[in-house]
Amino acid sequence: MWTCPKCGRAFKKQNQSHYCGKAPETIDEYIAAQTEEAQHYLNEIRNVIREALPEAEERISWSMPTFWKEHNIIQFAAHKKHIGLYAGTQAVVEYAQQLKDYKTSKGTIQFLYHKPIPLELIGEIAKWCYDTGNHP
Numbered sequence: 467m468w469t470c471p472k473c474g475r476a477f478k479k480q481n482q483s484h485y486c487g488k489a490p491e492t493i494d495e496y497i498a499a500q501t502e503e504a505q506h507y508l509n510e511i512r513n514v515i516r517e518a519l520p521e522a523e524e525r526i527s528w529s530m531p532t533f534w535k536e537h538n539i540i541q542f543a544a545h546k547k548h549i550g551l552y553a554g555t556q557a558v559v560e561y562a563q564q565l566k567d568y569k570t571s572k573g574t575i576q577f578l579y580h581k582p583i584p585l586e587l588i589g590e591i592a593k594w595c596y597d598t599g600n601h602p
Contacts, residue, residue: 483545493524493531503579504544511542511549511588518589519596533592537601540592548576549583553591556600561591 469476473486490496497508508531515533516524519540522533530543530552541552548569555573558565564587569576575591577583595601 481546489529490526492526496526496529496531500544504549507549507577507579507583508542508544510583510585511551514585514589515540515542515592518592522596535596539596539601545576548578551575551577551588551591553595554600556598557591557595560594560600561587 467476467478468480468482470482470484470486473484475484475486477484490499493512497505497512500508512524512531515522519533519535522535522539525532525534527534527538527541530541532541533539540554543550543552552574558570558573558575562570564584565575
């Protein structure tokens with residue numbers, strides 16, 4: 467067990483990613499709480515999804531930035547070494563060929579910080595999720 471020195475919560479994994487204190491209520495708060503490196507990528511991803519889904523509402527769901535319209539359409543989150551994009555299992559299957567250079571599993575796509583993030587593809591996936599009703 468590992469105990470966070472800031473908030474005192476106990477976790478199974480060493481240095482488990484979590485929120486100390488109150489979870490963010492907006493995407494702006496979520497991004498501001500991340501590292502500078504992650505903030506850059508999160509803002510880029512947020513902007514490309516905003517452009518692809520102009521009618522979607524931004525909100526926090528499951529403690530992650532979420533684009534919503536009658537249901538969660540797509541989500542993303544910062545992690546220690548990557549940004550996770552949560553587009554749903556069917557999206558990962560549909561875009562398997564374009565995602566072959568990225569780690570994927572059960573509806574999740576990982577974009578490592580040290581590699582370029584395919585923003586155009588993320589926008590396309592977001593639009594596909596909305597148009598097809600596929601969601602995480």
